[in-house]
Amino acid sequence: MAIARRELIGSMAAAGVASTLPITYARAQAKPKIRIGVLNDMSGPYRDITGMGSVACTQQALQDFGASNKGIEVEVIFGDHQNKPDVGAAIARQWYDQGVDMIVDVPTSSVALAVSAVARQKDKVFMDSGAGTSDLTGKLCNPNTVHVTYDTWMLAHATGAAMVKAGGITWFFITADYAFGHALQRDTSNFVIQAGGKVLGSVNTPFPGTTDFSSYLLQAQASGAKVIGLCNAGTDTINCIKQAHEFGVTKTARIAGLLVFISDIHALGLQIAQGLVLSGTFYWNLNPRTRAFSERVAPKMPGVRPGMAQAGCYAATLHYLKTVAAMGVVEAKRSGAETVARMKAMPMDDDVFGPGSIRADGRAVHPAYLFEVKKPEESKEPWDYYNVLAEIPANEAFRPINEGSCPLVHA
Amino acid sequence: MTMEATTQVGIGLPSAKPVLFGYTSTQAIALAILVALVVLSPTVLYPVFLMKVLCFAMFASAFNLLIGYVGLLSFGHAAFFGMGSYVTAWTAKYWGLSAEVAILLGGLTGAALGAVFGWLAIRRSGIYFAMITLALAQMVYFFCVEAPFTGGEDGIQQVPRAKLFGVISLAPDMSIYWLVAGLFLFFFLFVHRVVHSPFGQVLKAIRENTARATSLGYRPDDYKLIAFILSTFISGIAGGTKALVFGIATLTDVHWSMSGEVVLMTLLGGLGTIFGPVMGALIVTAMENYLAQFGAWVTVTQGAVFVICVLTFRRGVIGELGAKLKLAL
Numbered sequence: 001m002a003i004a005r006r007e008l009i010g011s012m013a014a015a016g017v018a019s020t021l022p023i024t025y026a027r028a029q030a031k032p033k034i035r036i037g038v039l040n041d042m043s044g045p046y047r048d049i050t051g052m053g054s055v056a057c058t059q060q061a062l063q064d065f066g067a068s069n070k071g072i073e074v075e076v077i078f079g080d081h082q083n084k085p086d087v088g089a090a091i092a093r094q095w096y097d098q099g100v101d102m103i104v105d106v107p108t109s110s111v112a113l114a115v116s117a118v119a120r121q122k123d124k125v126f127m128d129s130g131a132g133t134s135d136l137t138g139k140l141c142n143p144n145t146v147h148v149t150y151d152t153w154m155l156a157h158a159t160g161a162a163m164v165k166a167g168g169i170t171w172f173f174i175t176a177d178y179a180f181g182h183a184l185q186r187d188t189s190n191f192v193i194q195a196g197g198k199v200l201g202s203v204n205t206p207f208p209g210t211t212d213f214s215s216y217l218l219q220a221q222a223s224g225a226k227v228i229g230l231c232n233a234g235t236d237t238i239n240c241i242k243q244a245h246e247f248g249v250t251k252t253a254r255i256a257g258l259l260v261f262i263s264d265i266h267a268l269g270l271q272i273a274q275g276l277v278l279s280g281t282f283y284w285n286l287n288p289r290t291r292a293f294s295e296r297v298a299p300k301m302p303g304v305r306p307g308m309a310q311a312g313c314y315a316a317t318l319h320y321l322k323t324v325a326a327m328g329v330v331e332a333k334r335s336g337a338e339t340v341a342r343m344k345a346m347p348m349d350d351d352v353f354g355p356g357s358i359r360a361d362g363r364a365v366h367p368a369y370l371f372e373v374k375k376p377e378e379s380k381e382p383w384d385y386y387n388v389l390a391e392i393p394a395n396e397a398f399r400p401i402n403e404g405s406c407p408l409v410h411a
Numbered sequence: 412m413t414m415e416a417t418t419q420v421g422i423g424l425p426s427a428k429p430v431l432f433g434y435t436s437t438q439a440i441a442l443a444i445l446v447a448l449v450v451l452s453p454t455v456l457y458p459v460f461l462m463k464v465l466c467f468a469m470f471a472s473a474f475n476l477l478i479g480y481v482g483l484l485s486f487g488h489a490a491f492f493g494m495g496s497y498v499t500a501w502t503a504k505y506w507g508l509s510a511e512v513a514i515l516l517g518g519l520t521g522a523a524l525g526a527v528f529g530w531l532a533i534r535r536s537g538i539y540f541a542m543i544t545l546a547l548a549q550m551v552y553f554f555c556v557e558a559p560f561t562g563g564e565d566g567i568q569q570v571p572r573a574k575l576f577g578v579i580s581l582a583p584d585m586s587i588y589w590l591v592a593g594l595f596l597f598f599f600l601f602v603h604r605v606v607h608s609p610f611g612q613v614l615k616a617i618r619e620n621t622a623r624a625t626s627l628g629y630r631p632d633d634y635k636l637i638a639f640i641l642s643t644f645i646s647g648i649a650g651g652t653k654a655l656v657f658g659i660a661t662l663t664d665v666h667w668s669m670s671g672e673v674v675l676m677t678l679l680g681g682l683g684t685i686f687g688p689v690m691g692a693l694i695v696t697a698m699e700n701y702l703a704q705f706g707a708w709v710t711v712t713q714g715a716v717f718v719i720c721v722l723t724f725r726r727g728v729i730g731e732l733g734a735k736l737k738l739a740l
Binding site: 089090098113114117177179206207 | 659
């Protein structure tokens with residue numbers, strides 16, 4: 001009786017082991033897949049500076065990394081957040097819930113901040129390239145977020161300080177009325193004042209939806225400021241520069257585009273845009289490495305050259321994939337915060353930004369440049385638009401890590 | 412045209428005997444199916460999406476109470492929905508209130524705003540009523556753009572999913588789903604109860620013939636105002652619930668396009684039908700959700716659907732179905 005019972009228990013245990021074995025085996029067979037979501041503006045004012053171009057650059061990163069050769073299965077999906085934080089947060093939540101490991105791009109600061117919070121909550125990875133707010137690696141930083149390409153501090157620092165040095169000592173700001181615009185204005189004002197300049201005034205324009213900037217431009221002109229700082233982006237900036245040209249505002253004041261992308265210059269034409277001073281971290285015709293990258297991605301983006309936000313998606317994705325390969329897919333999928341910690345420990349190096357690194361606050365640091373838009377006669381080929389005025393080394397280009405009041409830095 | 416449609420729906424439906432809680436036997440069966448769907452669907456579909464549908468279903472039901480049963484087309488309901496959303500988000504985030512209190516405050520904000528707007532707007536009817544509500548709602552929108560507490564374009568972000576009664580955690584999607592489902596069913600039944608109460612009968616009388624209702628001794632303005640406040644209260648609740656679900660309250664919720672969306676939901680589902688707004692909310696939210704990757708095409712599709720609805724099935728999905736089956740749904 002006792003033996004029979006022992007046998008029974010033994011056979012039950014054996015059956016249990018036997019029945020669990022095929023399952024673990026099956027799980028090991030079904031290879032976990034890395035899913036990357038490109039979330040940006042596909043239909044609104046930022047579709048040209050991010051949009052499908054960012055998707056193309058992300059896919060280029062997969063190709064250059066050789067994910068399939070390394071036995072890592074990667075899938076890229078994309079979505080349109082319509083520049084609305086609630087839409088962006090809802091898509092991010094759904095993607096993360098349904099197995100997306102990393103979201104990249106996300107222009108529009110308000111949306112980026114919302115997505116960053118969702119990434120933290122779900123412990124996934126968020127690599128922002130398209131948004132400008134320096135709060136993302138400042139007081140609202142979190143261990144799941146990495147910010148590449150640019151931020152308002154870097155733009156304000158590069159453009160603001162340089163313009164004051166060139167004699168533009170009085171400023172007036174035309175500011176898009178949302179987080180990004182305000183952050184940009186705040187940061188630029190600080191540099192202008194630090195460099196000995198003066199801010200005469202500013203005006204907020206409703207965002208999105210403003211197309212007629214004439215009254216704001218005339219108000220700026222009436223202030224007598226030598227420099228009109230445009231704290232906006234995308235079609236807003238294009239409209240401002242065009243209308244400033246049409247109203248002759250450019251005769252009395254210089255326009256400083258605080259966030260101008262190469263697609264904006266392309267839309268404006270060199271005739272209108274010439275002489276504009278702007279800053280950025282990537283220009284396709286900057287050096288042999290950036291040219292090589294641009295040639296590789298060209299078939300995916302017919303007729304256009306990648307802008308810095310799009311190229312930033314390449315750099316971010318490539319670094320993420322390198323980290324995933326180093327950690328192993330299963331481990332990388334388990335915790336977003338740990339993956340980001342590993343990314344911070346590994347040096348960055350890619351054709352877009354060159355060598356760089358990610359700081360403790362999530363800020364990716366690499367050199368920045370001050371560009372001037374070429375005159376029409378200087379341009380030798382399509383998209384040959386910029387002269388490099390100055391290079392700002394990586395350690396000076398971004399806000400010093402202890403000034404951002406990011407809680408991660410003190411921890 | 413809208414008024415006509417309303418009248419058509421109201422007349423010519425067989426008035427079956429209510430068996431349960433003011434429901435006819437077919438409506439009771441439909442209700443049972445609805446409850447079953449609400450309970451079972453989260454096992455199949457993404458719960459956050461379903462919660463969005465339920466919030467909008469609440470909102471559309473509240474709107475339907477006005478247009479379907481009082482004949483008042485408000486084009487400013489986003490104001491009540493959005494302000495409810497902001498107040499719930501604010502109180503949950505900064506005052507640390509529990510979920511039910513925050514949502515209730517959202518509803519009360521909607522009702523308070525509704526009392527003021529309604530008091531002004533019900534003096535006029537038809538297109539004038541719609542325009543007054545739209546104008547007042549636009550004022551609310553610009554207030555929200557400028558007021559510091561709304562966070563402007565950022566909205567109120569990182570709203571915690573406050574604990575229910577201060578003890579039950581709503582952080583897992585399924586826990587908050589039951590709260591949203593409970594609220595939805597409660598207010599769904601509530602709207603139905605209001606419509607089928609003596610009060611509701613007077614509302615319908617006012618809709619059909621205001622002069623006659625007046626001559627019978629009713630004061631139409633009082634009845635209209637009460638209906639308006641009830642509707643705005645539920646709108647505020649719906650907005651507040653949505654804010655807790657998504658952890659964010661933004662300008663989208665107060666924008667006039669939200670007012671347009673709720674009109675679309677109600678029309679598409681079936682004006683003056685009890686199940687119509689729920690169906691409409693499901694269709695519109697599903698379109699937005701599953702067409703999101705096509706960007707601008709969402710609005711184009713919505714427009715096309717609206718045109719098709721107006722041209723071919725003016726009584727809405729549920730309205731047409733009810734007419735085919737000769738049932739009041």
